[in-house]
Amino acid sequence: MNMRIVLHIWRQRNRTAQGQMVRYELPNVSEHMSFLEMLDVLNEELTRKGEDPVTFEHDCREGICGCCGFMINGVPHGPQRLTTVCQLHMRHFRDGDELWLEPFRAAAFPVVKDLMVDRSSLDRIIAAGGYVSVNTGSAVDGNALPIIKQCSDMAMDAASCIGCGACVASCPNASASLFTAAKISHLALLPQGQAERDRRAIRMVAQMLEEGFGYCTNAGECEAVCPKGITLDNIARMNRDFLKAAITYLEETAAAGGA
Amino acid sequence: MALNLDAKIPSGPIEQKWDNARFEMKLVNPANKRKYSVIVVGTGLAGGAAAASLGELGYRVKAFCFQDSPRRAHSIAAQGGINAAKNYQNDGDSVFRLFYDTVKGGDFRAREANVYRLAQVSVDIIDQCVAQGVPFAREYGGVLANRSFGGAQVSRTFYARGQTGQQLLLGAYQALERQIDVGTVEMFYRHEMLDVIVVDGRARGIVTRDMVTGAIDVHIADAVVLGTGGYGNVFYLSTNAKGSNATAIWRAYKKGAGFGNPCYTQIHPTCIPVSGDYQSKLTLMSESLRNDGRIWVPKKEGDTRKAGDIPEAERDYYLERMYPAFGNLCPRDIASRAAKRVCDEGRGVGPGGKGVYLDFAESIGRLGRDKIAERYGNLFEMYAKITGEDPYQDPMRIYPAVHYVMGGLWVDYNLQSTIPGLFVLGEANFSDHGANRLGASALMQGLADGYFIIPYTLGNYLAQVKPGGVDETHQECVAAKTEAEQQMKTLLSIKGKKTVDDIHKELGKVMWEYCGMGRNAQGLEKALGLIPQIREEFWKNVNVPGSGEELNQSLERAGRLADFLELGELMCRDALVREESCGGHFREEHQTEEGEAKRDDEKFCHAAVWEYQGADSAPARHVEPLNFEYVHLAQRSYK
Incomplete structure (x- = not known):
């Protein structure tokens, strides 16, 4: 089953730049996608349109390297317990859901770009x-x-x-x-x-x-x-x-x- | 220019070679060590262990990783365990047996002397890791636990739940952080190596890109050590981490390092199948599942019934049928090829017909659900998380996926490449695994190279060269830096219509189709025609957004893909010339009547080593002959 998902993503060019939330709409999200694969799809689309894709940290996509992580509606790694965001799948969301993605926020974690922190x-x-x-x-x-x-x-x-x-x-x-x-x-x-x-x-x-x-x-x-x-x-x-x-x-x- | 392929195998009987070599090696006296600088690229088990150990010895080390922390290296994802010839179980293991199993498992395509040394130092690795506080599994008596793994007849595998790689890597990472704290190691994270600098025939430094600022810099040292992992991502989809790449070793190849056996790829039989075009990577399910799961497909082509609706009589338990002695436990390469065969026949299950069932119904009936949950609970959970299906109710669907490469930069006994001063460790070198790696041996090799081999062999090299003498203004440094900067500019200026991933997927499809589980001359020739076309399209029509002076993940991926597009071609070339089947390299023209791999020891009992000859010429193929004095050549059989 495919869903329409609305994302509000924190965009910030670099550590010192001013950031802001930007709204994106994904009309056709498969429930079998991982959350990061949904962002991949968004990024491919942004690239085709000549826009800057969203930067987020990720590597193993198996929940063990510890690279990935950002806030989904105020919760680190999103709503599923004991699950990194790379292992979170879209079947846990509903058609029409509106999600706010922000970087991990802490004085000791300066933002590098968008959802990526140091x-x-x-x-x-x-x-x-x-x-x-x-x-x-x-x-x-x-x-x-x-x-x-x-x-x-x-x-x-x-x-x-x-x-x-x-x-x-x-x-x-x-x-x-x-x-x-x-x-x-x-x-x-x-x-x-x-x-x-x-x-x-x-x-x-x-x-x-x-x-x-x-x-x-x-x-x-x-x-x-x-x-x-x-x-x-x-x-x-x-x-x-x-x-x-x-x-x-x-x-x-x-x-x-x-x- | 011919490559110097002297393997520098020490004299003496095999069990004394390493001792002899160590005694003959020159030493750098303690007061002089700090005068030497060493660059280590990659901070996985091999690179991390090397950087820490070299720092402890007193060398000035600069370590580099592309991730945000040295703890992220992909070694962290290894699940199963690490082999060591401790014989704690009193079940007949020995250094010689581990050596024997590794040579045979590699289908007689590894160098005996290296493999023996690997088995020897395997026991020291466990001691070192325990001392670091790695929480290996233990028995109630407080001693270390072992399990058998990958079809071995002895229990020699040490493990930390299903997270052995994580715990071993954290041990190396912590040792590395300790050296960073005392100042012997300077750590550069979020830095990608773009080139190796060769001055007067010796490796003297690297060019890096700071992935946050985009600054391209030169770093100079007296020697360079690469522990940069494997190149499975040439297939686009693999079990490797998204960032795993070949750039460091590929650029070294283009500077004169010989590339050994590029076509040797390991394809793991039990991975979760692809679910759609958006698929970004494949996830491994531990092969221990095959102990209690039965693999089958419908007998009928195009059978779309649900698994539970297909009666027993209409199921084909093909591994049990084809290999009655080993059944579902036959080796990785055999199981992978059999799965491909039944799917090619149109009997695959799940979306796109690219999957086979791994069914626990019979085991659950016999042992009870609780017993199965106790053995495999975490794996069942992971499967459920990814697929949304309950493997206690319905059989798992699995399919083979690229997992590891046995090929890599050629190194001699001292782990030195054909460029003096350039050392290569772990999966990045052409390895001790021959044409097929046994389970739980990758961790062993990475740590052996990093903790116990490079500290000696690098010292021997450094003792024979004067420190310093080159700085960033040297013409080779300036040239390498300029070239790296130019490539970034070119990639950013194309502004074509395809994304980096579009083109990477095209390459992956060609590699998987023609240089994957089954290879033949016709297909490989076709791939050798297609890959240059894809490469041309890349350089004409890729779209890399953004600039080079900022964090730019598209630009990072584009640079890596540029190298995969060349490496893929070399893999096909190597696979085409190697007119035999061995281990993970299966040439369909060379199989026994039963469809098993058929080696040709007359013609191919050697490592193939490729030498770069410039962008417009075909690379030259050289060979290092392999001699088997201790393990006699024999045909593997699993019937």
């Missing part, structure tokens, strides 16, 4: 400590360190984060707490992550604030929109680690003669 702030949070410092070649045998299956499974749950930024876009404070907590939890739940656990919590949280993300006030919007089901208890774990580290880690530094 999320390199998330990379810098990882660079501040989202790893185990182990050089290539210095590992012991993989089975030398038994890991409780439940811990490993919970670490995997947290590690499933795709870094799309939907959590930030949905948060009234534009906080990156769910993203940061997912990485802190992933490594805190594993024995490999213990040596740097305090340092990691301190540095990653500090970097999050440095980038201009807000504080978490437990609104819970992030969990509701996360396409990978990352849960709020990760934030609780991050806060616990941060608090503990804020006391013990600084004391250690002081004992060693101060920073």
Whole structure:
């Protein structure tokens, strides 16, 4: 069945330009299309008309690379739960629907063009400590360190984060707490992550604030929109680690003669 | 100019070659490492692991990716797992067995010494990834879990749910971010490589385009490492990410790097079929589904009844019929070709008749719905999301799709291309997989190359050259930059009537029809006539809107398509000359009486390496002979 869909899309030439919503009408949208394929069709049409096609980020179109994401009627990735926008299909919409598409909005996510934003702030949070410092070649045998299956499974749950930024876009404070907590939890739940656990919590949280993300006030919007089901208890774990580290880690530094 | 195809295979018995090579390699002393700069292009498993490891060693690394973050590389989409010869299951695995399986699975078209080394370092990869905190699946006792995969007779595959590629890539990405933090690696994201700079016969840098500002720049280094992935998108529709492209390796080819076995393509049998003209990519459904699903089509041509209305007696379970021993579990290339055959006979199902059923009714009846949901729940969900159909009620529809390329830039044992100082890793090189890659081996190769091979072989190269000596004003740099700028201007000035995708789809149709699952001389010759026409049309009639001084996704795609339009022709040329069937390359003229691939070891037991001879001349074909001393040549059989 084919539908008529009206799109209002945020168009903005570059980071500093003034943006605005522009209305487009698609008279013949197949229910089997993905949302991004509908935008492909629109872009082909715009190109033929000599207009500038709509810029949006995408790559794998399988819901795993984390490239895609924008707001559909105020919701990151649109209405279907646990689904990135590349996996959202038009059969979930109705003939005549009117949709407003906007980029993820946050001070730490400047708009690059149209629906595309710069999320390199998330990379810098990882660079501040989202790893185990182990050089290539210095590992012991993989089975030398038994890991409780439940811990490993919970670490995997947290590690499933795709870094799309939907959590930030949905948060009234534009906080990156769910993203940061997912990485802190992933490594805190594993024995490999213990040596740097305090340092990691301190540095990653500090970097999050440095980038201009807000504080978490437990609104819970992030969990509701996360396409990978990352849960709020990760934030609780991050806060616990941060608090503990804020006391013990600084004391250690002081004992060693101060920073 | 003839290519130097000395594979530099080290001396000694196969199990000692890598040790011998490492001992003979020259070293760069720790204090001198920071004097050397290295460019790494691509941040997937191969490039990401390489950039991180080289940074750890103390080299000054510049890493580049076209995505908005190094974590997005397409390695992330790999589902199944990674092989390693750990023998944790006590089931008879060994380095030699993994080596043997890989050589045989590749239909005897890979270099033995490389494959053996791959099997050797596979065990180190698992240790390294565990140490990084990769959450591999575990047993209740806390040890690592394994499964068998891709028809292997041992359980050697390590996995992290259906997201193994994601977790391994995040491990490499985090190691890379750590080096960025300490300043050994400078990261350039949203940068696309447009050319390699060769000075006095050595790779000395690259030309890039900043995809946000459009600025075209030169970056200089003492060596260049490409980990830029495969070129499956030459077919337009594939399981690759939309951005996956051949530009880096193709431009290197045009600067003198030999291209190995371009025609070797892997077509995966279990993907979700095309649903319409707007289709932008194809989605893989893990081949583990074939463990419990039965594949069939109606016996009658053009049967339009619903699957449930077709009685048992009127169904053709063709894999079970044709391959009674392996049945639905026969290898990827065999299953793919059989699906194409029944669809070509007019017995395909679904829109356009391009699909076959993968039916779980019998398994659900035998094991119960819950058991099936436990095994494949996430895959069933994904299928339902994309198609809007419930695979618990109605059989899935599947069709083969392009998934991986075994071809790529030719490299010697040290992963160095025919251009000194240009190293190629992962899917971008012509690989250790011969003519067919086994499941769960792509991740293994990418990480082996990046973590455990390039840190040694690159050091050996750098120890023999002086750092520096070239800057951005060198005439080769200026020429390469000017050429790249000129191409952008040309693409923007055509202002024709067709979009980039219009033309890419035309190329894809030709490639799929004539250089896909089944190939023959007549079809390949036809394609060799059609592709230059499409290419001409592109350069006359493409419409790239916008300008070059801004973010312009149409311009990015146009540049990539320009290269696919040349690469596609080389693939057909290679497929035409290779008058045999091997692995993923099936020449219809060369099959056994039962319709299986028939190799010609007399004439084709070699890697074909193509050398660019200029835009107006045909490329030259050279060969690297392959010797099989440890795994003896034999015909594969799955009856």
